[in-house]
């Protein structure tokens with residue numbers, strides 16, 4: 001790497017032609033400013049990456065993602081030369097005093113990670129542009145690195161979702177209710193980590209508003225938020241995924257729209273539907289109705305036999321659903337279920353936090 005700036009690179013910029021007739025001291029001053037910008041942004045990018053790396057290491061225990069963070073940090077270190085560090089002037093930098101109120105508070109881990117990805121990407125964009133004035137390869141190198149950071153972000157977010165899905169043993173599917181947000185929050189307080197927004201009757205204006213609020217609520221508790229039936233709504237409200245029944249959009253089409261980082265669930269009622277959902281690339285499946293239920297009045301029960309089949313044959317996480325509550329959950333567990341989904345048991349509960357805690361305690365008894 002060159003140790004000094006090639007001043008001709010300043011002159012090649014048509015907006016800086018004036019520099020050709022400026023005295024040497026002014027060129028040197030500009031060079032100094034460019035060095036400071038590069039130094040500050042190399043630091044910003046490294047700090048942001050370090051914050052992300054800590055989560056990959058201690059939160060996710062994921063060697064691959066950790067390795068990518070380390071690689072990017074090493075690349076940054078390689079470009080952070082002594083002459084750039086020497087240009088640092090922290091006491092004379094007005095930016096060190098400024099911080100946005102959002103930096104003081106993060107609503108969730110997701111928000112924290114996203115803010116730091118944003119910070120790294122912005123810093124890399126600055127390095128890409130000003131780097132062109134420093135070294136002929138720097139612009140290209142930082143463009144490539146910035147794309148690697150986008151890929152890292154999408155892999156990390158996808159990995160988090162899949163990991164949380166596998167760790168979720170209770171799934172709340174909502175139905176319209178007066179105090180829906182309060183009820184869902186009460187369940188989240190009880191330890192719920194997976195919520196589906198299901199409203200078969202409302203207007204889209206209401207759905208968008210409710211789904212947005214629920215997504216914010218779920219994410220503030222670190223829970224996943226899935227939208228029933230509607231891929232467009234899931235995307236519009238930045239949900240973690242969508243749940244599709246046999247009459248809903250084909251999985252392949254939904255996957256094209258949602259990508260691999262978001263989750264797709266599929267309802268199944270028999271072995272054939274289960275095998276098809278697995279082959280088509282669903283991330284999880286619903287198994288039911290275990291019992292007849294007024295929530296899905298026209299669907300005959302598949303029964304505990306199908307739960308037993310799922311226990312033996314599903315390679316995906318699967319949720320027994322349909323008529324399950326605190327009274328019969330142990331029968332469903334005995335048939336082999338490690339995960340259950342409920343509507344009325346929580347939505348109609350007088351004490352949703354307690355019911356959630358009870359259902360989870362039963363599930364954890366067998367999955368621990």
Ligand SMILES: Cc1ncc(COP(=O)(O)OP(=O)(O)O)c(N)n1
Pocket residue numbers: 171173196198200228229243244245246247248265266267268285286287296319321341
């Ligand atoms: C977890 C889970 N399993 C099954 C369903 C039912 O989906 P579907 O068959 O599409 O019926 P509707 O819910 O759309 O009426 C589900 N929603 N969630």
Ligand SMILES: Cc1nc(C(=O)O)sc1CCOP(=O)(O)O
Pocket residue numbers: 173267268286287288289290293294295296299321322323324341342343344345
């Ligand atoms: C939405 C839904 N899907 C089912 C399926 O078997 O695919 S059963 C069901 C309703 C479950 O409601 P509750 O917990 O109130 O019985």
Ligand SMILES: [Mg+2]
Pocket residue numbers: 228229243244245246248
């Ligand atoms: Mg559906």
